[in-house]
Amino acid sequence: MQLIANLSLMFTEVPFLERFSAAGRAGFxxxxxxxxxxxxxxxxxRAAGELPIVLINVPASDERGGNGRATDGAARAAFAEGVEQAVRYASELGVSKVNVLAGPPPIGQDDATTARVFSDNVSLAAKRFERIGVETMLEVINPFDMPGFWLDSLDKFLRFYAGQGDPRxxxxxxxYHMARTEADLVEAVRRAGDLIGHVQFADNPGRHEPGTGQLDFKAAFAALRAVHYDGAVGAEYRPAGRTEAGLGWMKEAPTWFGRA
Incomplete structure (x- = not known):
């Protein structure tokens, strides 16, 4: 597994374009x-240099992704435009994965319509990203941090995936999100199995760095190794203080990945 940093949440003590070099110096x-x-x-x-950019999101109607376009029946054209923007960024920056956020559907839109709109939009995105050799990710986000987010549990993702029938x-x-929605995180990893295409983490509760909560990272990563996940692992947490001051967990991380 390769440890990467989420620059939207980490190293925010410096301007965005300076965060790439900060992450590289920290060992990501x-x-x-x-x-x-x-x-x-x-x-x-220019800012990234040789540091790989692994993943970005499709544009949403706000920068938190809280008002995602992918489930909004009135925003199909805006979603398609966002996909094309993501295609350009991913292609030119060498990004290998793009996340399509479901977001919450608009008030008054029934669930059957929401499911159909999301299905159509996901299919469109997967088709476009496949053409440039990029994988399409779908993320479950817990309903406590983001009420109304449509894809809000592992069960819902698995039902959607089965109905979509799209191996891409x-x-x-x-x-972090799975620890908040699933009774047993290790069992959730097992159930997801080889459908896992990208991993992110933060401690729970709090969504801060490892060691600030109660999440058993060693057990979670052992479960990921058991389902043969060996891709990028994104530190996507809100540092409790200065980012660099909270990176002590990186010394232990190799043991999570099964290294000495």
Whole structure:
């Protein structure tokens, strides 16, 4: 597994374009960015240098992804435009994974319509990303932090995936969100199995760095190794203090990944 940093939440003590070098100095093997679209491809490419950018999100109607376009029947054109923007950024920056956030559906839209709209939009995105060799991720987000988010449990993702029947789709498995929605995190990893296409983490409760909560990272990563996950692992947490001051957990991380 390769440890990467989420630059939307970490190293926020410095301007965005300086966070790439900060992450590299701290020992991260790559980065992910929730919404990079405020900066040009050229600016990001210069700032990143040789540091890989693994994952970005499709644009949402706000920078938290809280008002996602993917489930909004009235926003199909805006969603398609966002996919094309993500295609350009992913292609030019060498991004290997793009996350499609479901977001909450608009008030008054029935669930059958929501499911159909999301299905159509996900299919469109997966088709476009496949053409440039990029994987399509779908993320479960817990309903406590983001009430109304449509894809809010592992069961719901598994039902949607089975109904979609599209092998190009993968689950973005965030240990923090799953710890908040699933009774047994290790069992949730087992159930998701080889559908896991990307992993993120933060401690629970609090969504801060490992060691600030009660999440058993060693057990969670042992479960991920058992289902043969060996991809990028994104530190997507809100530092409790200065980012660098809270990186002591990185000394233990190799043991989570089964290394000495």
């Amino acid at each position: 093997a790559g980065v992910e960015i929730q919404f990079p679209y405020e900066w040009s491809v050229e600016e990001i490419s 789709l993968r689950l973005q498995f965030d240990l």
